[in-house]
Amino acid sequence: MQTRFTERQLADPEIAASEQILRKCVHCGFCIATCPTYVLLGDELDSPRGRIYLIKDMLENDRPATAEVVRHVDRCLSCLACMTTCPSGVHYQHLIDHARVHIERTYQRPLLERWLRAALGCVLPYPNRVRAALAVAALARPFAPLLPRSLRAMLDLARRRRPVEASASSPRLTPVAKRARVALLEGCVQTVIAPEINAATIRLLERAGVEVVVVGGCCGALVHHLGQEPRAHALAASIVERLHTELTGQGLDAIVANASGCGTHAKDFGYLFRNDPRLAAKAAAVSAKARDITEALATIGLPPRAAGVPQLAVAYHSACSMQHGQKVDAEPRRLLAAAGFEVREIAEGHLCCGSAGTYNVLQPEIAARLRERKLANVSRTHAAVVATGNVGCITQLAAGDGPPVVHTVELLDWATGGPPPPALQSGGAMATDGREPRADR
Ligand code: SF4
Numbered sequence: 001m002q003t004r005f006t007e008r009q010l011a012d013p014e015i016a017a018s019e020q021i022l023r024k025c026v027h028c029g030f031c032i033a034t035c036p037t038y039v040l041l042g043d044e045l046d047s048p049r050g051r052i053y054l055i056k057d058m059l060e061n062d063r064p065a066t067a068e069v070v071r072h073v074d075r076c077l078s079c080l081a082c083m084t085t086c087p088s089g090v091h092y093q094h095l096i097d098h099a100r101v102h103i104e105r106t107y108q109r110p111l112l113e114r115w116l117r118a119a120l121g122c123v124l125p126y127p128n129r130v131r132a133a134l135a136v137a138a139l140a141r142p143f144a145p146l147l148p149r150s151l152r153a154m155l156d157l158a159r160r161r162r163p164v165e166a167s168a169s170s171p172r173l174t175p176v177a178k179r180a181r182v183a184l185l186e187g188c189v190q191t192v193i194a195p196e197i198n199a200a201t202i203r204l205l206e207r208a209g210v211e212v213v214v215v216g217g218c219c220g221a222l223v224h225h226l227g228q229e230p231r232a233h234a235l236a237a238s239i240v241e242r243l244h245t246e247l248t249g250q251g252l253d254a255i256v257a258n259a260s261g262c263g264t265h266a267k268d269f270g271y272l273f274r275n276d277p278r279l280a281a282k283a284a285a286v287s288a289k290a291r292d293i294t295e296a297l298a299t300i301g302l303p304p305r306a307a308g309v310p311q312l313a314v315a316y317h318s319a320c321s322m323q324h325g326q327k328v329d330a331e332p333r334r335l336l337a338a339a340g341f342e343v344r345e346i347a348e349g350h351l352c353c354g355s356a357g358t359y360n361v362l363q364p365e366i367a368a369r370l371r372e373r374k375l376a377n378v379s380r381t382h383a384a385v386v387a388t389g390n391v392g393c394i395t396q397l398a399a400g401d402g403p404p405v406v407h408t409v410e411l412l413d414w415a416t417g418g419p420p421p422p423a424l425q426s427g428g429a430m431a432t433d434g435r436e437p438r439a440d441r
């Protein structure tokens with residue numbers, strides 16, 4: 001694609017990077033068919049190619065964002081299915097990120113929208129604030145039918161979680177040095193609404209002979225997708241510094257994320273800080289060690305299987321940030337199969353479930369349509385449980401009518417000696433003895 005940026009514009013490294021991305025696009029349109037918003041809405045401006053044209057026009061002409069550009073960019077899930085499809089290697093992720101920051105700087109949203117986005121940015125990265133917000137929302141439970149489904153799902157998840165032993169829910173360091181040493185990104189919202197995921201991850205890694213250092217704090221991914229650049233950079237910078245200290249201190253074999261949205265972001269720290277002389281090298285070193293938990297386990301190896309765990313039929317839902325953002329697709333399936341589960345494929349697996357960070361709060365109608373479409377495909381698998389590697393997808397899918405949804409590591413932990421995932425106990429996939437599946441095997 002030809003571009004017409006001036007020398008002055010290209011002196012800005014963000015513009016220079018976007019120009020390089022734009023020049024790679026050859027207008028072929030292959031990306032359109034796999035874009036969930038185009039599939040649902042049928043408007044070229046809600047496709048990757050359409051958005052690329054809008055962003056090019058906005059940046060090239062140095063224009064403030066218009067309501068039209070904002071509408072179509074906001075509808076983008078950042079699912080990155082277009083990057084998987086694109087034959088020319090267009091790095092849409094960095095282009096849409098740039099567009100979101102430009103919108104945030106140049107466009108004044110309606111007041112309510114501004115408040116909602118500001119509140120999400122102020123609350124979500126901080127577990128104590130999430131906890132407080134959920135407590136307030138719980139008081140409003142009688143009015144729950146009036147709340148968006150995604151918020152109701154978060155409440156349900158928080159309510160049904162089983163008490164997790166203190167040492168498992170907020171561990172800092174396991175005592176024995178073993179086969180490998182990894183840092184686990186503790187995360188933000190997940191630690192409040194589904195602490196069982198970190199607990200299962202730690203048990204599983206320790207059982208596999210790995211020393212786990214838990215590094216707390218938000219990586220900034222959620223606010224990054226809101227275009228809130230200063231806060232996103234501050235959060236990411238803080239976690240880069242702490243991870244780098246671990247890396248250069250006692251050393252790390254891997255930096256492990258069990259929320260694929262965070263993993264994708266951690267792998268991008270090097271790009272994010274490429275122009276920051278203080279952090280560029282540290283961020284690149286951190287990104288080079290970042291792994292999804294299933295990538296790490298594929299290298300380390302699963303602990304031996306425990307006796308008596310039912311061989312449930314599992315529909316594996318590959319989160320977009322996992323399959324498109326990190327290109328991690330085979331490992332979770334292989335691990336689940338090796339752990340004794342029967343892995344079933346969900347049709348239209350490339351399409352997003354509508355979670356996409358805060359998308360299901362900000363674009364609830366499109367998100368709900370994508371959830372229903374995903375759950376209809378899930379139901380055709382006749383699986384007893386859905387497994388996925390991202391808490392956002394768990395929340396999104398659990399808000400609909402379908403089988404229980406759990407994190408992949410919860411099943412792997414269970415299969416190798418851990419407790420059954422709480423969602424299987426409360427969701428009815430197992431009988432009360434904790435061992436018998438409800439549906440197909
Ligand atoms: S990121 Fe997803 S929603 Fe956005 S343009 Fe690409 S395929 Fe479409």
Ligand code: SF4
Pocket residue numbers: 024025026027028029030031032048049085086087088089090
């Ligand atoms: S597939 Fe790639 S090159 Fe083709 S239109 Fe889409 S982004 Fe451009």
